[in-house]
Amino acid sequence: MATHLLTQLEPTTRTIKRAQYEAFEFQLRSDGILVRNGSHATPEEHEYLVRMHDGVPVRCNCPADRTYSGACKHRIAVAIRQPVLQAATEREIIPDGGTLGSVADVDQAEEAEDIEECACAGLNDAFPCRECYQTGKRSLPE
Incomplete structure (x- = not known):
């Protein structure tokens, strides 16, 4: 239930x-x-x-x-x-089970600022930290 x-x-x-x-x-x-x-x-x-x-x-x-x-x-x-x-x-949610990409009205500078404040800012660019991945700020490499 x-x-x-x-x-x-x-x-x-x-x-x-x-x-x-x-x-x-x-x-x-x-x-x-x-x-x-x-x-x-x-x-x-x-x-x-x-x-x-x-x-x-x-x-x-x-x-x-x-x-x-x-x-x-x-x-x-x-x-x-x-x-x-x-x-x-x-x-x-989108039909293919993925997540939505960026939206035109999102300020790219603000998004970059959010990532810089995160612990994964100093990590290899290919792999985000768990929090950034779960919140959708960054995705895993293909």
């Missing part, structure tokens, strides 16, 4: 409530979902990238996701909004 997505993410009640009432905006990108919190006076300073894996928001680059147990409000916001979750899940 499949486990409910919120059960898998183990959020607190407070996190679920905040994910429901804060004014989140979503942008689907090739590397995940950019979640902007429009509830803040400066929303551009409160946007984070939620990474997906097998239809589950598995990671966010916000400080709360790294610090606390359970999923952050950004991951929960994606999980409870069915149209956003469905679009992100469909984006992950």
Whole structure:
């Protein structure tokens, strides 16, 4: 039997409530979902990238996701909004079983910056680290 997505993410009640009432905006990108919190006076300073894996928001680059147990409000916001979750899940999968390539609206410089911050930046270019491979930032050589 499949486990409910919120059960898998183990959020607190407070996190679920905040994910429901804060004014989140979503942008689907090739590397995940950019979640902007429009509830803040400066929303551009409160946007984070939620990474997906097998239809589950598995990671966010916000400080709360790294610090606390359970999923952050950004991951929960994606999980409870069915149209956003469905679009992100469909984006992950293509008919031949592969993954999607780059999308025109992704800023190549930003993508390169993400890779440089990763532990695999100093490794042989042909082989990414596990995290970059799982999140789709880099792929294995053919």
